[in-house]
Amino acid sequence: MSKPIFKLVDELPTDNLTVRALQSLDFVVPGQWENIVGFENTIRQVTGETDQDMIQQIGDRAVWLYNDKSQGYQRAMWLYQTVDRSDQALASAALANKVGEKISLLGFLNRVTPKADQAQTIDLSLKLVVELVGYCQINGLPGDSISDFTNSLYEEYSGVSKMRMAALVCFDGLIPLGPDFIQRAQSLLESTNPKDLEHNSTYKQISNLIPGDSTSSQLDFIGSSFDSVKGWMGEFVSSRNLTPDKVSNNLQQFIEFSDSKLDYLAAFIDLSTNYYEHTGTQTLAQSLIERALAEI
Numbered sequence: 437m438s439k440p441i442f443k444l445v446d447e448l449p450t451d452n453l454t455v456r457a458l459q460s461l462d463f464v465v466p467g468q469w470e471n472i473v474g475f476e477n478t479i480r481q482v483t484g485e486t487d488q489d490m491i492q493q494i495g496d497r498a499v500w501l502y503n504d505k506s507q508g509y510q511r512a513m514w515l516y517q518t519v520d521r522s523d524q525a526l527a528s529a530a531l532a533n534k535v536g537e538k539i540s541l542l543g544f545l546n547r548v549t550p551k552a553d554q555a556q557t558i559d560l561s562l563k564l565v566v567e568l569v570g571y572c573q574i575n576g577l578p579g580d581s582i583s584d585f586t587n588s589l590y591e592e593y594s595g596v597s598k599m600r601m602a603a604l605v606c607f608d609g610l611i612p613l614g615p616d617f618i619q620r621a622q623s624l625l626e627s628t629n630p631k632d633l634e635h636n637s638t639y640k641q642i643s644n645l646i647p648g649d650s651t652s653s654q655l656d657f658i659g660s661s662f663d664s665v666k667g668w669m670g671e672f673v674s675s676r677n678l679t680p681d682k683v684s685n686n687l688q689q690f691i692e693f694s695d696s697k698l699d700y701l702a703a704f705i706d707l708s709t710n711y712y713e714h715t716g717t718q719t720l721a722q723s724l725i726e727r728a729l730a731e732i
Contacts, residue, residue, distance in 0.1 A: 441502040442475035454709040456690040469599035482725045497728035508573025516716025522638040557624040560608045580647040600715040606683045612702035
């Protein structure tokens, strides 16, 4: 990793499109997420410590744990960063394809084009797998521990991690694929073949951390991961009565945009936000600080 964990946390933005997009989802998971930035500030918030010497000790231990490559923290951070940057690269390519077109769309939508449903489904599924593998890396579990991850979703996920899953459901599920995104995505995933997966740029970058010794077995793992989480996602959506329009209308209170075409809105979110990296950095910092405090 090119930057130490304290620098990554110190450099988190206090206000940008990512932060505003996440703030728009407070109605989905009320009070679960606060945009805590700054490494020392995060230590104070997580531990309640005020003694500067103790804060320094916790910070030093957290940095040491992150730098220990036998632990999974750096790999988890790389996954959070890569899955977001790949999304942005795809959206940027779509933007480049729009250059020179004579017919413009409304507002920002003249700059982006939506992904095909299959590409959107693969990206949704890969983000879900990144969440699963990242969870395993942080907690020292084998990367294929689907049941451990699923149990944690139901019993332990809260705060920033729950906000990240809310954003995944809303921004990568509901908005681009519609209210029946779970059934639609599962159907498309079942019809996906290994060649389709190999053509996906995100998969190419993270495939070495996906369990499985071949593209075919990794595709099976992706399908199993989605199947294990679809019940949680379905309950999440139904218990909150979430719809694509409700999510986009709330988003419009925080980010001004001039068109309601949801598939183009999804492309705009891909281009303009890095919610996985942002919240992933916060999750990682919190986990490191909690472990450092316990060890001290």
